[in-house]
Amino acid sequence: MSAAVQGSDRSSGRTGAEGYNFAYLDEGTKRMIRRALLKAVAVPGHQVPFGSREMPLPYGWGTGGIQVTAAVIGPEDVLKVIDQGADDTTNAVSIRRFFARVAPGLRTTERTADATVIQTRHRIPETPLREGQVMVYQVPQPEPLYKLEPRRAETRRLHALADYGLMQVKLYEDIARNGRVGSSYDHPVMVGGRYLMSPSPIPSFDNPKMHRSPALQLFGAGRERRLYAVPPYTEVRSLDFDDHPFEPLRARARCALCGADDTYLDEMVTDDRGGRVFVCSDTDYCGERQGGERQGGERQGGERQGGERQGSGAA
Amino acid sequence: MYVAVKGGEAAIGHAHAWLAEERRGDPAVAEIGTDQIAEQMTLAVDRVMAEGSLYDPGLASLAIKQSRGDLIEAIFLLRAYRTTLPRFGASLPVETGAMRVRRRVSATYKDLPGGQVLGPTFDYTHRLLDFALAAEGGVPPAAAQAEPGDDSACPAVTGLLAAEGLMAAEEASDAEPGDLTRTPLAFPAGRALRLQNLARADEGFLLSMAYSTQRGYGGNHPFVGELRQGEVVVEIEPPELGFAIGIGEVTLTECQMVNQFHGSRAEPPQFTRGYGLVLGRTERRAMSMALVDRALRAAELGEEVVAPAQDEEFVLSHSDNVEATGFLEHLKLPHYVDFQSELESVRAMRAAAARDALREAAE
Numbered sequence: 001m002s003a004a005v006q007g008s009d010r011s012s013g014r015t016g017a018e019g020y021n022f023a024y025l026d027e028g029t030k031r032m033i034r035r036a037l038l039k040a041v042a043v044p045g046h047q048v049p050f051g052s053r054e055m056p057l058p059y060g061w062g063t064g065g066i067q068v069t070a071a072v073i074g075p076e077d078v079l080k081v082i083d084q085g086a087d088d089t090t091n092a093v094s095i096r097r098f099f100a101r102v103a104p105g106l107r108t109t110e111r112t113a114d115a116t117v118i119q120t121r122h123r124i125p126e127t128p129l130r131e132g133q134v135m136v137y138q139v140p141q142p143e144p145l146y147k148l149e150p151r152r153a154e155t156r157r158l159h160a161l162a163d164y165g166l167m168q169v170k171l172y173e174d175i176a177r178n179g180r181v182g183s184s185y186d187h188p189v190m191v192g193g194r195y196l197m198s199p200s201p202i203p204s205f206d207n208p209k210m211h212r213s214p215a216l217q218l219f220g221a222g223r224e225r226r227l228y229a230v231p232p233y234t235e236v237r238s239l240d241f242d243d244h245p246f247e248p249l250r251a252r253a254r255c256a257l258c259g260a261d262d263t264y265l266d267e268m269v270t271d272d273r274g275g276r277v278f279v280c281s282d283t284d285y286c287g288e289r290q291g292g293e294r295q296g297g298e299r300q301g302g303e304r305q306g307g308e309r310q311g312s313g314a315a
Numbered sequence: 316m317y318v319a320v321k322g323g324e325a326a327i328g329h330a331h332a333w334l335a336e337e338r339r340g341d342p343a344v345a346e347i348g349t350d351q352i353a354e355q356m357t358l359a360v361d362r363v364m365a366e367g368s369l370y371d372p373g374l375a376s377l378a379i380k381q382s383r384g385d386l387i388e389a390i391f392l393l394r395a396y397r398t399t400l401p402r403f404g405a406s407l408p409v410e411t412g413a414m415r416v417r418r419r420v421s422a423t424y425k426d427l428p429g430g431q432v433l434g435p436t437f438d439y440t441h442r443l444l445d446f447a448l449a450a451e452g453g454v455p456p457a458a459a460q461a462e463p464g465d466d467s468a469c470p471a472v473t474g475l476l477a478a479e480g481l482m483a484a485e486e487a488s489d490a491e492p493g494d495l496t497r498t499p500l501a502f503p504a505g506r507a508l509r510l511q512n513l514a515r516a517d518e519g520f521l522l523s524m525a526y527s528t529q530r531g532y533g534g535n536h537p538f539v540g541e542l543r544q545g546e547v548v549v550e551i552e553p554p555e556l557g558f559a560i561g562i563g564e565v566t567l568t569e570c571q572m573v574n575q576f577h578g579s580r581a582e583p584p585q586f587t588r589g590y591g592l593v594l595g596r597t598e599r600r601a602m603s604m605a606l607v608d609r610a611l612r613a614a615e616l617g618e619e620v621v622a623p624a625q626d627e628e629f630v631l632s633h634s635d636n637v638e639a640t641g642f643l644e645h646l647k648l649p650h651y652v653d654f655q656s657e658l659e660s661v662r663a664m665r666a667a668a669a670r671d672a673l674r675e676a677a678e
Contacts, residue, residue: 151628281655
């Protein structure tokens with residue numbers, strides 16, 4: 001696997017925050033997660049159950065992604081964390097600080113190109129990924145069929161039989177009713193022509209970036225206790241019909257900051273009279289395009305912890 | 316030109332400082348000690364230990380203090396601490412029959428071996444605010460103590476029924492039970508894991524599920540065969556010793572519900588058991604657990620599964636309040652990327668609809 005995965009072996013015995021192992025999880029737990037990840041890589045798109053641990057961040061905040069990152073990261077890695085495409089959203093800041101605190105030696109960055117591990121919620125960076133990089137997706141609901149069949153005992157059977165008629169019918173009904181597919185994010189994909197997979201709630205605009213990506217893509221769902229993976233250069237096809245091909249969506253506008261017309265844009269409401277501007281959701285990409293006089297390149301670990309305490313050594 | 320909002324990092328720092336201030340409250344008022352919480356907020360501590368799956372009144376008290384009394388938050392803190400603890404081994408099954416009983420009531424027999432022991436209960440108090448507590452409080456006079464009877468042994472009521480052949484036998488198993496904190500649940504989960512899940516399920520959820528069975532959604536005619544509360548010894552058997560040693564005591568509440576069962580072709584009519592066992596003096600939760608356990612046995616006993624409380628996957632998947640609160644509250648996290656997609660999608664659909672309407676009008 002990647003250098004990042006080997007790195008964590010070298011981390012054995014290093015301690016993080018007082019009383020905690022490097023990257024928080026104990027080595028036994030990391031081994032368990034890495035085994036599950038190997039299985040996930042071997043069967044692309046297949047959901048692998050794993051013994052998800054309770055983390056000091058809440059379910060829904062990215063506990064699955066955090067566990068995957070903790071399992072694959074080593075002190076030589078460079079970590080980037082984004083939420084909604086941005087490095088400075090509060091949850092991205094919080095997760096980056098968590099790793100800076102519990103993984104001494106780890107460097108963090110906001111530059112996509114410099115990162116070896118990128119943990120993300122809801123976006124794939126605009127800068128193309130390269131070989132050796134690991135994308136870690138936070139996944140709220142790994143089961144792509146759950147809205148159509150809530151029983152996981154049943155959806156497991158459907159996956160085993162590759163019976164995805166339910167989803168095809170749903171997409172068909174969307175088109176019949178609304179003229180287009182209703183899912184604008186978390187649009188299901190077929191991986192390697194075999195497994196239907198949730199790409200996590202990324203906008204459908206990002207779906208094509210998964211297809212034959214040179215990076216290793218890992219997905220972690222903590223509350224639902226599932227991992228899955230898309231190995232490099234794997235076929236990832238967004239579900240569609242021949243006469244209604246998949247169509248990624250973006251606002252038809254230019255970024256007000258960097259002028260890009262091919263990126264995913266956030267809409268900012270500027271007043272109460274309908275005024276709005278669009279800016280790149282990927283803050284790193286946008287900053288690069290604006291000419292790089294921005295802060296936040298690489299940082300050493302151990303960012304300051306403004307008044308935060310997390311009960312280390314509470315016994 | 317528009318400048319995007321920055322400063323997540325500074326905002327978090329300030330928010331944490333403000334939170335710490337709010338937690339402490341008016342500094343002119345004495346700070347609450349964790350020893351005070353452990354001694355005087357015992358039922359809150361018990362709930363946090365039960366749902367936090369960690370028997371440590373000191374840590375539970377700290378969690379309650381740190382969480383400003385938000386018990387789900389305290390449970391979360393305790394769970395997050397628990398998950399980092401190494402495991403040295405598993406205890407032997409505790410013997411609730413040997414419990415040092417401080418409360419033991421049966422609703423099915425007026426008197427029974429071991430007797431009825433009311434114990435420290437709210438049951439027959441009048442719920443009138445005691446304004447004296449607000450003023451001074453002080454130390455209440457000591458309660459009278461009875462001499463222990465000759466036959467202080469307390470056999471389980473369900474055992475008495477079983478001796479008569481009226482209680483359906485449970486399937487005995489020496490298999491090591493699974494651990495749902497280490498292995499993800501798969502369905503059907505089986506009774507051992509089900510009980511494990513219910514023992515740390517959210518009390519409100521358990522109560523409502525149990526209550527729904529009483530109101531006809533999967534009813535099962537329950538009687539409290541027995542409810543007992545007290546201390547039991549926890550023993551481990553280190554392989555190098557070869558015999559059991561006691562490592563401490565825990566307070567437990569056990570509830571055995573007796574439910575009617577009409578019998579089947581294979582079995583004569585008899586009673587069936589719903590079982591509840593929880594850490595601490597959390598009686599409401601032990602009773603709820605016993606009702607839900609019995610409801611979840613519907614399929615096993617050949618009853619029709621029609622109500623939510625009888626549906627194993629539904630109950631077990633939604634019983635954990637740390638999972639539930641996390642996923643619910645995560646809706647506060649930014650979702651503007653997804654919302655932007657929805658906006659574009661709705662606009663596209665509206666545009667298409669407007670075009671269609673125009674075309675129809677033209678025709």
